[in-house]
Amino acid sequence: MSKLIRILCAAAALAVPQMASAAVSVGGFSFDNNAFVDVLNSSSGSFSISGGPLSTVVTDTDPGTFAFSFSQGAFLDLGFTDNVAVNGAGNDIVLFELGAPDRWLVTINGISSQCQSAGTGFNAGGFGLNACGLDLSAFGIANGGTVSSLRLSFFDDGTTASTSLVGALNSQTVGGAIPEPATWAMLLTGFGLVGATMRRRAAATAA
Ligand SMILES: [Ca+2]
Numbered sequence: 001m002s003k004l005i006r007i008l009c010a011a012a013a014l015a016v017p018q019m020a021s022a023a024v025s026v027g028g029f030s031f032d033n034n035a036f037v038d039v040l041n042s043s044s045g046s047f048s049i050s051g052g053p054l055s056t057v058v059t060d061t062d063p064g065t066f067a068f069s070f071s072q073g074a075f076l077d078l079g080f081t082d083n084v085a086v087n088g089a090g091n092d093i094v095l096f097e098l099g100a101p102d103r104w105l106v107t108i109n110g111i112s113s114q115c116q117s118a119g120t121g122f123n124a125g126g127f128g129l130n131a132c133g134l135d136l137s138a139f140g141i142a143n144g145g146t147v148s149s150l151r152l153s154f155f156d157d158g159t160t161a162s163t164s165l166v167g168a169l170n171s172q173t174v175g176g177a178i179p180e181p182a183t184w185a186m187l188l189t190g191f192g193l194v195g196a197t198m199r200r201r202a203a204a205t206a207a
């Protein structure tokens with residue numbers, strides 16, 4: 001790789017934004033627009049679903065679509081793919097669900113902790129919207145440390161436990177960040193310089 005290309009690549013890496021803008025408000029909490037869980041990695045137990053596949057209702061960005069389970073030992077393994085949850089100040093992840101407040105056993109980094117939701121004062125999907133905050137410090141994550149997956153286990157205590165949305169309050173974008181217009185302009189200028197250099201070299205070689 002030529003020195004020029006290495007310099008351009010380094011400049012492009014520096015210019016790609018690492019933090020997405022805060023764009024979504026749910027239940028009084030503010031999230032980056034990509035801060036929600038992205039994938040259902042696995043599940044166990046039977047779930048009642050508000051409509052659409054289980055993998056969709058628990059990973060979309062709609063707090064009004066949900067799944068719940070009575071099954072003993074039921075769980076959902078949820079993952080972040082375009083962001084990670086960061087252990088910042090206070091709570092780092094919020095679990096949302098609907099109707100009567102629920103509790104889950106949440107497992108992150110091999111450590112489990114109970115999470116009890118409470119009303120947010122907002123509604124979604126025709127129900128009261130409840131939320132439970134998680135501080136990654138309770139799971140042995142150091143300040144600034146990141147996680148990309150969590151397990152929600154559902155108690156068999158005579159009540160249903162549901163989930164409708166999981167988002168990271170402290171979120172950091174990973175990979176595939178879309179460059180801002182100013183970054184594109186710089187990249188295109190860089191590519192133009194590389195192209196001009198290659199053409200000059202080709203011309204010199206041909207001469
Ligand atoms: Ca995400």
Ligand SMILES: [Ca+2]
Binds near residue numbers: 059060061065164165
């Ligand atoms: Ca949902």
Ligand SMILES: [Ca+2]
Binds near residue numbers: 089
């Ligand atoms: Ca924290």
